[in-house]
Amino acid sequence: QVQLVESGGGLVQAGASLRLSCAASGRIFSTYAMGWFRQAPGKEREFVASISKSGGSTYYVDSIKGRFTISRDNAKNAVYLQMNSLKPEDTAVYYCAARLGTAQDMRVFRPSYWGQGTQVTVSS
Helix, strand or coil: CEEEEEECCEEEECCCCEEEEEEEEECCHHHCEEEEEEECCCCCCEEEEEECCCCCCEEECHHHCCCEEEEEECCCCEEEEEECCCCHHHCEEEEEEEECCCCCHHHCCCCCEECCCEEEEEEC
16 A cells, blocks of 8 residues: 655745645555546646656656656655646646556556545646
């Protein structure tokens, strides 16, 4: 089992930045690819970003490329999502996720573990 707890969400104005954090506990963190997903009201949950077990490979959905950066610290059992130049369309609940396998797989296959989510609201 892996337990994931997100933090760092909030209400910001367009153009601002936020940094989401996800603290993991349970099985060996470094054996999991990690990712971030989001779900806006009335929409399906979508992939945002993923990072490999070592942190050497990252993947992003096109809509956030150049604005968001995913990173991880295996010594702290944590994964982060730095979000810059936020837009109103980024408003959603953001979920941390973990999956055995590759970071590339997380773009297609359902993660094994989810956090409870953190709300990000961007006003115009």
